[in-house]
Amino acid sequence: MFTSKADVCVVGSGSGGKMVAQQLAQAGRRVVLVDGGFIGGFCPYVACVPAKSLLLSARAALSWTAARAVRDEAASQRDDTAAAAELEADGVEVVRGYARSLGPGRVELDDRAVEAGVVVVATGSSAVLPPLPGLAGAPTWTSEEALSAADLPERLVVLGGGPVACELAQAYRGVGSEVTLVQRGPHLLSREPAWVGDVLADALAADGVDVRRGDPATAVEQHDGWRLRLESGALIPFDRLLVATGRAPVTEGLGLDEEWLSDSGHVRTNARCRVVDASGTVVEGLFAVGDVTGISDYTHTANHQARTVVGEVLGRGRDADYSAVPRAVYTDPTVFCTGDTSGGEGVRSARFPLRDVERSALVELSRPRQVTGGVELFARDGVLVGAACVGPDADSWGAELSLAVRARLTVDLLAHHVRAFPTWSEAIFPALEELQG
Amino acid sequence: MFTSKADVCVVGSGSGGKMVAQQLAQAGRRVVLVDGGFIGGFCPYVACVPAKSLLLSARAALSWTAARAVRDEAASQRDDTAAAAELEADGVEVVRGYARSLGPGRVELDDRAVEAGVVVVATGSSAVLPPLPGLAGAPTWTSEEALSAADLPERLVVLGGGPVACELAQAYRGVGSEVTLVQRGPHLLSREPAWVGDVLADALAADGVDVRRGDPATAVEQHDGWRLRLESGALIPFDRLLVATGRAPVTEGLGLDEEWLSDSGHVRTNARCRVVDASGTVVEGLFAVGDVTGISDYTHTANHQARTVVGEVLGRGRDADYSAVPRAVYTDPTVFCTGDTSGGEGVRSARFPLRDVERSALVELSRPRQVTGGVELFARDGVLVGAACVGPDADSWGAELSLAVRARLTVDLLAHHVRAFPTWSEAIFPALEELQG
Numbered sequence: 001m002f003t004s005k006a007d008v009c010v011v012g013s014g015s016g017g018k019m020v021a022q023q024l025a026q027a028g029r030r031v032v033l034v035d036g037g038f039i040g041g042f043c044p045y046v047a048c049v050p051a052k053s054l055l056l057s058a059r060a061a062l063s064w065t066a067a068r069a070v071r072d073e074a075a076s077q078r079d080d081t082a083a084a085a086e087l088e089a090d091g092v093e094v095v096r097g098y099a100r101s102l103g104p105g106r107v108e109l110d111d112r113a114v115e116a117g118v119v120v121v122a123t124g125s126s127a128v129l130p131p132l133p134g135l136a137g138a139p140t141w142t143s144e145e146a147l148s149a150a151d152l153p154e155r156l157v158v159l160g161g162g163p164v165a166c167e168l169a170q171a172y173r174g175v176g177s178e179v180t181l182v183q184r185g186p187h188l189l190s191r192e193p194a195w196v197g198d199v200l201a202d203a204l205a206a207d208g209v210d211v212r213r214g215d216p217a218t219a220v221e222q223h224d225g226w227r228l229r230l231e232s233g234a235l236i237p238f239d240r241l242l243v244a245t246g247r248a249p250v251t252e253g254l255g256l257d258e259e260w261l262s263d264s265g266h267v268r269t270n271a272r273c274r275v276v277d278a279s280g281t282v283v284e285g286l287f288a289v290g291d292v293t294g295i296s297d298y299t300h301t302a303n304h305q306a307r308t309v310v311g312e313v314l315g316r317g318r319d320a321d322y323s324a325v326p327r328a329v330y331t332d333p334t335v336f337c338t339g340d341t342s343g344g345e346g347v348r349s350a351r352f353p354l355r356d357v358e359r360s361a362l363v364e365l366s367r368p369r370q371v372t373g374g375v376e377l378f379a380r381d382g383v384l385v386g387a388a389c390v391g392p393d394a395d396s397w398g399a400e401l402s403l404a405v406r407a408r409l410t411v412d413l414l415a416h417h418v419r420a421f422p423t424w425s426e427a428i429f430p431a432l433e434e435l436q437g
Numbered sequence: 438m439f440t441s442k443a444d445v446c447v448v449g450s451g452s453g454g455k456m457v458a459q460q461l462a463q464a465g466r467r468v469v470l471v472d473g474g475f476i477g478g479f480c481p482y483v484a485c486v487p488a489k490s491l492l493l494s495a496r497a498a499l500s501w502t503a504a505r506a507v508r509d510e511a512a513s514q515r516d517d518t519a520a521a522a523e524l525e526a527d528g529v530e531v532v533r534g535y536a537r538s539l540g541p542g543r544v545e546l547d548d549r550a551v552e553a554g555v556v557v558v559a560t561g562s563s564a565v566l567p568p569l570p571g572l573a574g575a576p577t578w579t580s581e582e583a584l585s586a587a588d589l590p591e592r593l594v595v596l597g598g599g600p601v602a603c604e605l606a607q608a609y610r611g612v613g614s615e616v617t618l619v620q621r622g623p624h625l626l627s628r629e630p631a632w633v634g635d636v637l638a639d640a641l642a643a644d645g646v647d648v649r650r651g652d653p654a655t656a657v658e659q660h661d662g663w664r665l666r667l668e669s670g671a672l673i674p675f676d677r678l679l680v681a682t683g684r685a686p687v688t689e690g691l692g693l694d695e696e697w698l699s700d701s702g703h704v705r706t707n708a709r710c711r712v713v714d715a716s717g718t719v720v721e722g723l724f725a726v727g728d729v730t731g732i733s734d735y736t737h738t739a740n741h742q743a744r745t746v747v748g749e750v751l752g753r754g755r756d757a758d759y760s761a762v763p764r765a766v767y768t769d770p771t772v773f774c775t776g777d778t779s780g781g782e783g784v785r786s787a788r789f790p791l792r793d794v795e796r797s798a799l800v801e802l803s804r805p806r807q808v809t810g811g812v813e814l815f816a817r818d819g820v821l822v823g824a825a826c827v828g829p830d831a832d833s834w835g836a837e838l839s840l841a842v843r844a845r846l847t848v849d850l851l852a853h854h855v856r857a858f859p860t861w862s863e864a865i866f867p868a869l870e871e872l873q874g
Contacts (some may be wrong), residue, residue, distance in 0.1 A: 015858075048859065049799065053803065074798065074802050076470075113562065150854060208810075278597065299859075300855050300856060300858040300859040303858070307831070321853060324855060326855065326860075362489050362490055366494045367497060391689045396830045396838055396861060399834055399836070399857070399862045400836040402854070403840060403841060403854055404844075406855070407841075411843055417835065417843045418733070418740075418741045418763065419737060419765035419839075420765045420773070420832055421452075421485065422486070422736075423737040423763075424833060427643045
């Protein structure tokens with residue numbers, strides 16, 4: 001077996017892996033980046049980027065044909081040549097292939113091996129199909145398939161109620177499909193406060209999505225076409241079933257030590273993104289970033305972890321901070337949650353509707369769509385610990401609150417800050433006053 | 438003369454005065470609010486609110502007739518009855534009339550007087566016409582007139598290059614006027630970094646506004662219609678000349694002591710919004726808020742001052758903090774500046790263009806308009822002291838930076854924060870890295 005030497009070997013070229021490789025190569029390290037799939041990972045080709053593109057096209061009322069063309073352009077026609085070339089221009093050696101064995105000091109592929117003092121696991125996650133009778137053989141889509149599909153399904157059923165399910169339900173409805181969303185539990189976005197998912201469900205319903213909540217799918221049936229059976233007995237005909245019920249870390253076949261994996265199967269990491277065993281002992285020379293760590297499945301989390309690894313390798317290490325990772329859903333209304341929105345013991349919360357700020361009246365007068373949503377703040381001992389934002393541009397104005405959580409700012413300081421009139425941010429003030437009072 | 442007694446007499450019912458009156462009445466104080474003009478001040482009827490309404494209508498491509506109707510609805514048809522009723526419902530005695538004399542303990546109108554332990558000056562500002570030969574007699578507009586006009590000028594010349602001039606130039610161009618903007622100096626928004634005004638000038642030009650910079654107006658002439666003569670000799674024909682070159686505090690005829698006025702004619706205040714004389718000595722029982730103080734001519738500044746006065750009167754006083762007052766211009770692209778963007782000694786700055794973040798590519802693919810703008814950060818001793826933001830939704834995503842300035846956060850902490858992919862906020866990161874490096 002051909003064996004080469006490097007300073008760093010990164011396995012997986014998604015956002016986090018790519019960033020580690022690029023920045024360490026720029027810092028003069030010899031870096032090998034191994035990936036058998038898209039160089040750049042799912043995000044630019046079959047995930048975040050085409051999803052946001054379809055949502056924007058739906059909002060701009062483009063036809064399916066136009067929206068698909070725009071989506072494919074945004075996704076670089078799913079051609080990763082440019083991404084690979086960019087990495088190589090930065091001095092990264094790009095190896096196309098899958099790792100078959102991976103551990104401290106050494107990564108093996110089918111036909112070659114790389115010896116490196118630093119090995120980074122960045123293999124990502126993949127969709128998991130639920131154990132639903134009749135599902136095998138049905139015309140299903142993963143989100144990756146939905147975001148690279150050539151044809152528009154006439155009748156689409158979306159299984160799931162998380163960010164991906166909500167985004168794709170709205171996007172496909174917007175470009176012309178009849179869409180039914182089937183969520184097992186009573187609320188969409190079930191990890192966020194109930195009102196957040198409920199506002200979004202109302203918006204999806206207003207778009208014409210048939211939103212079914214609290215009525216789990218029990219089977220897929222086929223006679224005169226495909227149908228999804230729900231617990232209530234309802235039968236929903238479909239041409240395509242988009243399964244967005246969950247993802248699992250990609251660790252199979254990598255030869256990872258069981259001790260490095262958590263109960264959920266994710267690679268265990270410490271605050272410096274070093275792989276650790278069950279007892280917390282560091283596995284020297286081994287790092288992990290991105291979805292495979294199970295910390296939070298967002299491109300920006302992977303990027304933060306990548307910066308952490310780069311800092312650690314270059315000797316200016318610093319703990320990662322996950323206290324204020326934004327959880328954004330790019331629907332209309334947009335959802336942006338950050339920090340702890342679970343409202344546990346000792347947490348006070350206060351909420352204010354966007355409808356009651358001046359911006360809302362202004363927007364509604366010149367555009368037909370009603371403004372919904374609002375902001376809910378969560379504080380413990382007078383310090384902001386979380387926020388849930390729903391409404392137009394929430395991914396922009398919510399960023400202030402994410403920073404506030406990250407910087408552990410007090411409610412008192414936040415209430416003594418000047419927010420511009422007439423912005424959406426004005427909704428933050430009354431919620432702060434309620435927390436103070 | 439009829440004399441009544443109160444705890445508080447507020448002179449001027451603009452945003453700041455109204456808030457003081459309302460909150461102190463809600464706290465149980467006997468409050469008299471005096472105003473001879475609109476109850477609620479200019480903002481809701483002939484300033485901010487109709488301006489933002491016209492801009493939104495222009496963006497939504499409404500006709501002048503539709504935009505005017507929407508504007509007038511946003512401005513409550515310039516009927517302040519509801520605002521007065523709302524104040525009275527809160528227990529405020531609303532007196533319609535102008536104060537003729539004002540000082541600690543006593544406010545006099547033409548036909549009555551109010552004795553009050555607390556007197557608040559909130560008389561606002563008014564447009565100043567520049568000493569331009571031929572201006573008298575010409576068909577001019579102040580911004581208030583422009584924002585309540587019934588007819589659309591075919592050819593509008595806007596004199597000035599500040600926020601109001603820029604907003605109204607874009608709004609009137611958007612609803613159908615031919616617009617020329619004449620700015621004396623070389624840049625629009627001259628108090629901000631030059632690139633900010635230049636990006637906006639390019640956008641206005643792309644809209645079809647004829648932007649003249651560095652070519653001051655020298656005279657207004659009339660033959661075969663009205664024309665504005667510029668220093669270069671250019672002659673610009675117009676049907677209406679909108680003068681937006683500056684405002685002055687309204688202090689005339691109020692009987693204010695000369696000692697309480699600064700060289701610029703504004704009422705001097707300390708950090709608690711108490712009126713002070715030239716030596717800084719507090720004039721007991723006398724406060725001032727809003728444009729008349731000359732601190733910054735924004736509704737949100739007036740509101741912050743109002744909260745400061747309310748706190749002081751209710752015995753939980755706290756200094757006002759003007760370190761991070763947003764300076765927003767609601768054009769497209771939107772401008773949002775905060776803190777110190779003057780780049781004085783010891784200040785480092787770094788800039789990043791919005792075009793280079795993923796959101797930009799996504800937006801441009803589904804909408805024709807090119808994304809311009811960017812973010813510039815200013816730091817002193819590693820602490821963020823100012824930011825200039827230009828681009829889509831800058832009034833929303835810029836708010837994070839305003840809070841960062843207010844909370845005196847370090848560049849290091851800001852760079853260690855997670856910003857959501859793919860948002861405009863991602864432009865902040867590379868600028869921070871440049872400041873660090």
